[in-house]
Amino acid sequence: MKPTLLVLAAGMGSRYGGVKQIDGVGLHEETLLDFATFDAMKSGFGKVIYIIRKDIEKDFRERFFDRVAKNFNAEYIFQTPQSLLTDEQFAQVTKRTKPWGTLHAVLCAESIINEPFAVINADDYYGRSAFETLSNHLSNIDANSNEHAMVGFVLQNTMSPSGTVTRAVCQVQDGYLVSMKENSNIGYDGDKIFSVLDGNKIQLTGKEWVSMNFFGFSPTVFQDFSAYWRNFVSKSLTSEKDEALLPEAASQIVSKGHGKIKVYTTEEMWFGMTYPQDRPMVKAEISKKINSGYYPEELWKN
Numbered sequence: 399m400k401p402t403l404l405v406l407a408a409g410m411g412s413r414y415g416g417v418k419q420i421d422g423v424g425l426h427e428e429t430l431l432d433f434a435t436f437d438a439m440k441s442g443f444g445k446v447i448y449i450i451r452k453d454i455e456k457d458f459r460e461r462f463f464d465r466v467a468k469n470f471n472a473e474y475i476f477q478t479p480q481s482l483l484t485d486e487q488f489a490q491v492t493k494r495t496k497p498w499g500t501l502h503a504v505l506c507a508e509s510i511i512n513e514p515f516a517v518i519n520a521d522d523y524y525g526r527s528a529f530e531t532l533s534n535h536l537s538n539i540d541a542n543s544n545e546h547a548m549v550g551f552v553l554q555n556t557m558s559p560s561g562t563v564t565r566a567v568c569q570v571q572d573g574y575l576v577s578m579k580e581n582s583n584i585g586y587d588g589d590k591i592f593s594v595l596d597g598n599k600i601q602l603t604g605k606e607w608v609s610m611n612f613f614g615f616s617p618t619v620f621q622d623f624s625a626y627w628r629n630f631v632s633k634s635l636t637s638e639k640d641e642a643l644l645p646e647a648a649s650q651i652v653s654k655g656h657g658k659i660k661v662y663t664t665e666e667m668w669f670g671m672t673y674p675q676d677r678p679m680v681k682a683e684i685s686k687k688i689n690s691g692y693y694p695e696e697l698w699k700n
Contacts, residue, residue, distance in 0.1 A: 399513045400444025401536035405431065406503045406611065407458075407520035408451045408477040420454070420461045421671060423681045425688060428697055429462055430671060431520055433684065434529075436697045438516075439470050441529035442537060447510065448474040448520075449503045469698045477506045482627060490635055499641030500611060505627055508620045514539055517613045517644065523680070524549070524612055525666035526692075532614040535660065539616055544657035547614040548575065548648070549664055553584070553591070554604035560673035561585065566609035566645035567593075567602070568661065575659040578609055578649040607661065609645045610668060622651050 420429050435446050446466075450458050458474070466472050477497055480488045482505055497503065504517060514536035518524060528549045535547045550568055557563060562585035569576040581593035584602070591602045626647040634640035651657045669683050670676065687693050 400442060401533060401614070402511060402513055402515040403435070403438045403443045403446045404504065404507055404511070404515050404517045405434065405446060405448045405520050406500055406517065407431065407448050408497055408503055420458055421677065422461070423671075423677065423684050424697070425685070425695055427461075428684075430523055430680070431462055432466065432697055433523065433693065434518060434520075435466055435470060435472070436693070437524075437526040437529045438533075441526060442533040443516070443529070445471040445473075447507055448472070449477050449506055450474050451497070452476050452478060465698050473510075475507060475510065477503045481506050483631070487631065487635060492636075493638050496639060496641070500644035501623060501626060501630075501642035501647045504644060505620070505623055508624075511617060511620075513541060514543070514614065514616045517611060517615070519611045519670075521672070522610055522612075522668060522670040523683070524610065524668070525664065528612060528662075528664050528666060531662045531664070532612065535662070536614045536616075541617050543616040544618060545660065546616065546619065546648070546651065546657055547660045547662060548609060549612040550607035550661045551610050551664060551666065551668055552604075553602060553606045553608045555665065556608060556610060556668040557584070557586070557591070557604075558670070558672050558676060559679070560675040563672060565593075566643075566649075568607045568609055570607055570661045573661060575649070575652050575661050577653065578645045580643060580645060607663060609648075611644055613644070613648060613659075618657070619648075619651065622654075622656050623647050626650060 516532045531549060539545055562583045564582045565584055566578040566580050568578050581595050584593040591604045592599055593602055627642055630642040652659055669680050688695055
């Protein structure tokens with residue numbers, strides 16, 4: 399059975415200032431989602447599922463989805479503020495406007511995923527080799543496997559020239575994940591890299607392995623993810639900003655001994671759409687790849 403690609407595309411894009419998931423960066427206004435989907439298709443994935451917000455559905459279809467669905471097995475589902483909550487729980491949510499986070503988004507797809515699957519962000523460029531790596535891993539495990547995977551990137555290869563970023567810094571031993579911890583406000587101060595961890599400013603080397611939310615799972619993770627979500631709701635239901643984050647939930651699988659996460663590493667240079675200033679750089683990088691023959695000038699047939 400071919401693995402499925404699950405794309406987290408319901409974010410608000412608060413720093414970007416718009417719906418960056420469907421902002422055109424290719425020669426024919428293709429989005430980063432187009433290139434990720436194309437890479438997944440070329441790497442052996444059999445299907446793609448996009449998780450989106452209801453309020454962007456019309457633009458999402460017109461500017462992206464309809465052309466992709468003509469060329470690949472694709473569908474989309476919604477992440478809503480009420481998803482996974484009971485009516486009683488939702489009644490307690492009064493001021494929240496943000497989505498519940500990346501872990502919540504993944505759980506929204508549980509009912510339609512029965513095979514090993516990969517997870518990516520919609521606004522990051524990962525490189526085809528990363529898709530090939532996870533496709534190979536996922537194609538060689540079964541639906542009951544506890545051997546999950548991720549692709550780790552070198553921190554200094556994932557920095558934005560336009561501002562700070564958030565990354566989950568990984569501790570790896572013998573090729574397997576030991577732990578992951580979200581570091582916020584990672585950026586340069588002169589020629590040194592600093593982040594904020596648990597409210598404290600710390601210096602990083604830039605050589606750390608970090609998660610870019612490119613994971614590969616068997617469906618067994620949904621049991622652990624559901625338990626993580628229930629615990630999150632019990633503590634943060636009335637919070638306006640707390641989010642249930644995929645890296646933290648994945649790390650708990652390891653810390654609780656419920657499974658392993660093999661860490662595949664890549665030297666690929668990340669780029670993405672975090673800030674509006676990133677768009678010209680992303681367009682230039684995509685153009686280089688098209689000119690080199692890495693991508694065809696037109697990805698999809700009409």
